[in-house]
Amino acid sequence: MDLDAYVAEHSAEWRRLDQLARRRRVTAAEADELVALYQRAATHLSVVRSRSPDPALVARLSGLVLAARNAITGAPAFSWSTVGRFFTATFPLAVYRAWPWWSAVATSFSILTFAIMAYVVAHPEVANLFMDDAAITRMVQSDFVGYYSEFQSQNSTLRVWTNNAVLTAECLAGGVLLMPVLVVLFYNAFNVGLSGGVMIAYGRGDVFFGMIIPHGLLELTAVFVGAGVGLRIGWAWIAPGPLRTRGRALVEAAREGMLVALGLVVVLLVSGLLEGYLTPSSLPMLLKDLIGVVVWAAFLAYVVVLGRAAELAGVSTDLPEELTEASVPVA
Incomplete structure (x- = not known):
């Protein structure tokens, strides 16, 4: 033609x-x-x-x-029922379906991070390869704790929300190539492991975990979900299954990935609020940690309970039929 x-x-x-x-x-x-x-x-x-x-x-x-x-x-007119359905069925279902991927990411990340921590604790001199003695002293004595109160709470929340959203987006978008996600995860696991190892080696492990737990459990889980879903998208075109083409498998996985991305915006906002307001607050450390654990457990329960219920009810995460390509009329 x-x-x-x-x-x-x-x-x-x-x-x-x-x-x-x-x-x-x-x-x-x-x-x-x-x-x-x-x-x-x-x-x-x-x-x-x-x-x-x-x-x-x-x-x-x-x-x-x-x-x-x-x-x-x-x-289509805006409908609060559509928003409600997204948060009570569609989003938790998309996350629930991808749980083998993000739970594997979480497990691997945790093992690597704690292994790096243990190595740095056993060999404190390793830290000098990445920072000098003055930087280590500042981090242990003031910088680690001071980081969370460096900015006003609302500014800190916005900064953290933006940074974590970018990190999660990198994991989601880079998933189609697989390797970029692994590089991003390794870089962050190394940083957390190195910082934790230094704090523990200098007797400040309680401060490290006490300041990380209130916001970090939810924050890292959101990143793990983004990375897991991203890797799932990448794997869809490598192993689409016997009944789907590579293109169809990639499109279906990417659609669910976009749903997860929208929902994680809210999850990361909550973790940003925790980091901006709860972590630097004057509340007792144990109370702050308890609140962080409760919020994190609530998110996991939300995903498992509502996601499983949506799956049993046969809820679909696909686009409505009227928005799909197949519905375009041909005269």
């Missing part, structure tokens, strides 16, 4: 469809014209996809068809 000739032949129709789709009000005749042009554009999109799948043209026609469909049927 001569793509340039095809575009030249139908571009006038597409421009007219775009004009009609942008109007807030149309006459009865224009409405009939809009429907007819929409059906023709959907056919054109199907033809281009099957015969000459130019990415730029496919994207242009896809956007045009979606805009026209919204103009005809009306854009």
Whole structure:
């Protein structure tokens, strides 16, 4: 198919469809014209996809068809019930289904981190390869604790929320290539293990764990979930299974990954609030740790209980049928 000739032949129709789709009000005749042009554009999109799948043209026609469909049927209205369903069924289900992946990430990360801690405690001189004596002294005496009260609570919350969101996004997005996720996890495990090993070696282990637990359990779990789901996305195109193509398996896993990403925004906000307000507070250390453990356990219970219930109820994490590619009409 001569793509340039095809575009030249139908571009006038597409421009007219775009004009009609942008109007807030149309006459009865224009409405009939809009429907007819929409059906023709959907056919054109199907033809281009099957015969000459130019990415730029496919994207242009896809956007045009979606805009026209919204103009005809009306854009979906915001509904609190949809938000409620997301947080009570869809999100916990997506996380629950990926639990073998993120629990394996959590286990591997913990083993590696504690192994590094133990090695640094047994060989304190190793820390000098990465920081000088003055830096070690500052960290043990003041910097580690002072880090959590360096900024005002609201500023600290926003900074931590942003940083952790970026880290989790890197794990999710890099999952399709597998290796980037492993590199990010190793880097963070090494930093936590080195810092913990130094604090323990200098008799400040209680301070280290006391300051980490209030926010760190939930924060790290969110990162583990993001990394696990990211690796699951990557594995989908390596081993799609006997009944799915690689492309379909990747798309389905990526869709669930996007759901998890949306939900983790809220989870990371909660961990940011804990780090910004609870960790540097004047509450007794044991009380702060207890609150952190309770919040973390509540999140795990939320995922397991609601996620399992949603799975038993047959809830789907896929897009609604009217939003999928297969539902585009062909005239």
